[in-house]
Amino acid sequence: MSSTYDELRAQLATLTTEAFRPELAEIDRLPTLDIARIMNGEDGSVPGAVATRLPAIAAAIDATAARMARGGRLIYAGAGTAGRLGVLDASECPPTFNASPDQVIGLIAGGHTAIVTSIEGAEDSEELAARDLDGLGLTADDTVVGVSASGRTPYAVGAVEHARTVGALTIGLSCNAGSVLAAAADHGIEVVVGPELLTGSTRLKAGTAQKLVLNMISTITMIRLGKTYGNLMVDVRASNEKLRARSHRIVALATDAPDADIEAALTAADGEVKTAILMVLAGVDAPTATSRLRHANGHLRAAIQG
Known part of the structure; x- marks a missing residue:
């Protein structure tokens, strides 16, 4: 095995999101209703974890809104579940806020094919993230949000590091404390939700936490940009x-x-x-x-x- 493989194994062993929970080792033997109750209880802990990071989230939103007010874009960059969540949030902004399709953009490692199909190796490439951002003509007025449950995904980290070289605002959203991603960004947001129901399945609590934070970033930024009147979506696009x-x-x-x-x-x-x-x-x-x-x-x- 390569040294990179050994290093990755060692890193995973230190991540809260990857921790094994022995008390759930026989969850597959429980009645379905019991499993559903356990899962629901796990999900219920996520909003509290997000609440502890609200000051950091608010600061990141204010900085984002200031850039977008002068013509900048909001760009999400992630791999796997994190990348899909970014694409989802970005795709909902045009119909909800009448935002231009190029105002909020979701980048996923491996391109749009990766939304439905795993693209092996794409998440391991910092260079791919840089190329994807360069393809958008990244400027200092833009905001790049690297999204990664582990906080170490090379694609997300590479996106943030490259964005900083052109003076863009950077946000690092992860679900582990002391993450490389948060350290690399202007605004680090670490929502620590703890080990998953299924070991390492970060589409669960970590994914829910990321979705909640991305909802806040896009929605409150749009409020700050005048896309609402009170709590009414006055910039909604009547397309159907x-x-x-x-x-x-x-x-x-x-x-x-x-x-x-x-x-x-x-x-x-x-x-x-x-x-x-x-x-x-x-x-x-x-x-x-x-x-x-x-x-x-x-x-x-x-x-x-x-």
Whole structure:
């Protein structure tokens, strides 16, 4: 065996996420309901672990929002489950916040094929991460979030290290304390959820923790960028019948206007919810509402006030 293999074995033995739990050694012999209760109890511990890292998460979000406000992008980079979670979060931003598809990007080691198929060796390449980021034309205004349960995945670490060489903001999200990933990043976020129900299966608690944090990063950043009005998704893209109905409901909740007025405003605003709300609340036409929003950098509350 190679020295690299031996080093990896030694590293895995030190990781909390890889620890063996002898008390669960015969879990396969338990009734299904008992296993479900144990698993549910394990999952219930994750929000508490995330809560301990909220100050670090908030600091990372504020720094991200500042970069994105001047045109930067939010880029997730990870392998396996961590990479898939980044791709998932990024893919939900266009329909939820009317974000450009290139505003929030998910990179996964091995490319999009790796979303459904394991690409052997891709996660072990720091150089691959650098090439993937270079392919995006990475700039100092961008934010790169390396995501890795172990905190040692070369692809995630390499992405963060390469991003720092161009002056981009870096965030390292892992589920082990004292991780290489967190140490390499401007903002290290280590959500320690403990050993998994199935030894080393970090798609479980670690994956849930990563999903919760990524939800916070993208959602709160979008709030800071003016993509919401209160808790309403005023930048939602009405791309299907469900979203068109949701658009109408959002305008109704924001304005309490009659249905006919809402439909007229949405039609005049070409379906843009934020514009329609401003038209109703400020009593202006679509071009004026569009101009006011542009001058307010897309922040509806500011546009309403002035």
